[in-house]
Amino acid sequence: MTIEILMPTVAPSMTEGNIVRWAKKEGDPVKQGEVLLEVETDKAVVEVEAQHDGVLGKILVAEGTNGVKVDTPIALLAGKGEDPKAVAAAAPKQAASAAAAGHPPAAPTAAVSAAAHPVAHPVAHAPGGRVFASPLARRIAKELNVDLARVAGSGPNGRVLKADVESASRAGPAAPAAPAGGYEDIPHTNTRRVIAQRLTDAKRSIPHFYLTVDCDVDALLAARKQANEMIDGLKLSVNDLVIKAAALALRKVPAANAAWSETAIRRFHDVDIAVAVAGPNGLITPVVRNADAKSLRQISAEMKALAARGKESRLRPDEYQGGGFTISNLGMYGIREFAAIINPPQACILAVGASEQRPVVRDGALAVATMMTCTLSVDHRAVDGALGAEFLAAFRKLIESPIALFV
Numbered sequence: 001m002t003i004e005i006l007m008p009t010v011a012p013s014m015t016e017g018n019i020v021r022w023a024k025k026e027g028d029p030v031k032q033g034e035v036l037l038e039v040e041t042d043k044a045v046v047e048v049e050a051q052h053d054g055v056l057g058k059i060l061v062a063e064g065t066n067g068v069k070v071d072t073p074i075a076l077l078a079g080k081g082e083d084p085k086a087v088a089a090a091a092p093k094q095a096a097s098a099a100a101a102g103h104p105p106a107a108p109t110a111a112v113s114a115a116a117h118p119v120a121h122p123v124a125h126a127p128g129g130r131v132f133a134s135p136l137a138r139r140i141a142k143e144l145n146v147d148l149a150r151v152a153g154s155g156p157n158g159r160v161l162k163a164d165v166e167s168a169s170r171a172g173p174a175a176p177a178a179p180a181g182g183y184e185d186i187p188h189t190n191t192r193r194v195i196a197q198r199l200t201d202a203k204r205s206i207p208h209f210y211l212t213v214d215c216d217v218d219a220l221l222a223a224r225k226q227a228n229e230m231i232d233g234l235k236l237s238v239n240d241l242v243i244k245a246a247a248l249a250l251r252k253v254p255a256a257n258a259a260w261s262e263t264a265i266r267r268f269h270d271v272d273i274a275v276a277v278a279g280p281n282g283l284i285t286p287v288v289r290n291a292d293a294k295s296l297r298q299i300s301a302e303m304k305a306l307a308a309r310g311k312e313s314r315l316r317p318d319e320y321q322g323g324g325f326t327i328s329n330l331g332m333y334g335i336r337e338f339a340a341i342i343n344p345p346q347a348c349i350l351a352v353g354a355s356e357q358r359p360v361v362r363d364g365a366l367a368v369a370t371m372m373t374c375t376l377s378v379d380h381r382a383v384d385g386a387l388g389a390e391f392l393a394a395f396r397k398l399i400e401s402p403i404a405l406f407v
Contacts, residue, residue, distance in 0.1 A: 001079045001082070002057070002079060002082060002087050003052050003054060003076070003078075004073050004076060004077075005073070005074055005075040005076065005077055007061075007068045007069060007070050007071060008039065010039055010041055010046040010048065010317070011041045011043065011046075011321075014041050014042070014070060015069065015070055016068055017041050017190065018040040018066045018067070018190060019037060019038075019039060019062070019064065020037075020039065022036070022059060022075075023035045023036055023037055023038070024056045025059075026056055026059055026084070027084055028056050029054075029056075030050045030052075030054050031050065032049075032051060032052055032053050033049050033050065034050050035047045036049060036050040037063075037074075040313065041190065042190045042191050042193070043191060043320055044284070044310075044315045044316070046316070050077075054077040054078050054079050054080070055077070055078040055082075055084040056075060056077060056084070057077060057078040057082075057087030057088050058075060058076040058087055058088040060074050061074040064132060066187075067190075131149055131160065133148050133151075133153070133160035133161075134159065134160065134162065136161075136162045137160045140165045141160075141165045144165065146165050146168050152168075189281040190281075191279070191313075192281055195283060198344065202341050202342050202343070202344050203341055206344065206381070207381060208339075208341075208378065208379070209377075209378050209380050209385065210375055210378070211375070211378065211388050211389055211392055212337065212373060212375045213373070213392045213395075213396050214358075214371045215371065215395075216360075216369050216371060216400050217238075217370050217371065218369055219400060219401065220400070220402045221370060223406065224238065224241060234297060234300070235300065236300050237300065237303075238331065239303070239327075240299050241296065241399075242327060242399070243273050243288060243291055243299055243303070244292075245395055245399050245402075245405060246350055247291035247292035248394075248404065249394040249395040250292065250324075250325060250391070251292045253387065253391040255267060255383070256325075256347070257271060257324045258348075258382045259346055259382065260345055260379055260381050260382040261345060266345075270290055271290060271291055271324065272289050272291065272324050273323065273324075274286070274287045274288075274320075274327070274343065274346075275287075275288065275306075275307075275328075276328040276329070276340075277310040277311065278311070279310050279311055279312075280311065280313055281313065285323065285326060286303075286320050287321070288302055288306070296405060296406065323343075323346065324346060325349070326340075326342075326346055326348075326350070328340045328351050329351075329352040330352070330354075331353050331355060331372065334354050335353050336356065336373060337353040339351055339375050340375070341377065344379075347379040347381075347382035347383045348376055348378050348388070349376075349377045350374055350376050350395075351375045352374050353374065353375075355370050355372045356371065372399070374392070374395070376392055
C-alpha cells in the first residue's frame with residue numbers, strides 16, 4: 001500500500017516550514033527511524049525520521065521549497081511488494097497540489113539601474129547558505145577553482161549548471177558593481193520573518209524601561225584566569241560567569257524571574273536562562289536550565305554545545321523554548337553598552353557590554369579599573385523599577401565579589 005508522507009509538525013507553534021534537504025532520493029529504500037529529510041522551522045533545522053519501511057517512490061515537494069503547510073503531502077512511499085515506479089507514475093496530481101502548498105526555491109535577485117543591460121540571476125541558495133548546483137557543476141568548479149557562490153545559475157530556480165561554471169571561468173573575476181543604483185534582495189527565511197514579527201510586537205506593546213550599572217570586573221577576570229590555569233580542560237568565558245551571576249541574582253530576587261500575561265504575572269520556580277546566539281538566519285536563544293544549581297564547568301560545557309548547534313540551526317525545540325530571563329552579550333564585538341528588546345513573554349533581558357579599562361574615582365583619588373556596563377530592559381507591567389534595581393544590585397555584587405560563583 002502506498003504511504004503518503006505529510007509535512008510534519010516539528011515544533012508546537014509550527015504552521016509551515018521549509019524543506020532544506022531530502023536525505024533519500026527517489027528509488028532509495030527507507031527504514032523506519034532513518035533520517036528522511038531536514039525541515040527548517042522558525043528556529044532551527046530539524047532532522048525528520050521515517051515512520052515506515054518502504055521505498056521512496058516520489059518526492060512531491062523538492063528540497064529548497066519554502067512555506068510548505070503542515071500536513072501537506074510531500075512524498076509517496078511504496079509499501080512492501082509495491083512497485084516504486086508505478087507509485088511515481090501515479091503521482092502527478094499529488095505533486096501539483098503539493099507544489100501549490102509551498103513556495104518553490106527562490107533565488108535572490110539583483111536589480112541594476114541600467115535596464116538596457118540584461119541581468120543574470122544570482123545562484124539560488126538553500127536555507128543555511130548551501131548553493132544549488134548540479135554534481136557535475138560542483139566538480140568542474142573545483143577543477144577550475146571557481147567560487148560557486150559567485151556563479152549566476154541558468155538552470156531551474158537558479159540552479160548552477162556546468163555551462164555556467166565554464167562561462168564564469170572564462171569571464172575571470174567579476175568587475176566590482178557600480179555603487180550607484182545596484183542592490184540585492186535577500187529573501188526572508190522563516191526565522192528572520194518570525195524574529196521581525198516578535199520584535200515589532202515586543203517594542204510596540206511592551207512598556208520598556210532601562211536600568212544600567214557599571215560593574216568592576218577586575219576580581220572576576222582574575223578569578224576566571226586562575227580557574228582556567230589551575231583546572232585541566234576548563235575554559236570559562238566571561239559569559240559563563242555572567243550567566244551564573246544572573247541566575248544566582250534571580251534566586252535572590254525571584255520576583256524578577258517573571259513573565260507577563262493578560263490574566264496574571266507568572267513567577268518561575270526554576271531559573272532557566274536563555275542566551276542570545278547569532279545563527280545563520282538570525283538570533284536564536286538556547287536555554288541553560290536550572291542555571292543557578294549548575295557549576296561553572298557545567299554551564300560552560302552546556303553553552304559551548306548549545307551555541308555550536310545554534311549556529312548550525314541544529315537545536316531541538318526543547319533546547320530553545322521557554323526560559324524566564326534572557327542575556328544578550330555583545331562585549332566580544334567591542335560594544336560598550338546597548339539596550340536589548342525584551343523577548344516576550346519574559347519580563348527582563350540583560351544586555352552585557354565589553355570589559356574595558358576606564359578611569360574611576362576611589363577614595364577621592366583617580367584610578368584605573370576594568371569596567372563592564374550592563375543594561376537591564378524591563379517590562380514595567382510585570383517588574384517595577386525598584387525591583388529591577390534590586391536585581392541589578394544583587395547581580396553587580398556577585399560580579400564584583402565572584403567567590404560565590406565558584407562554590
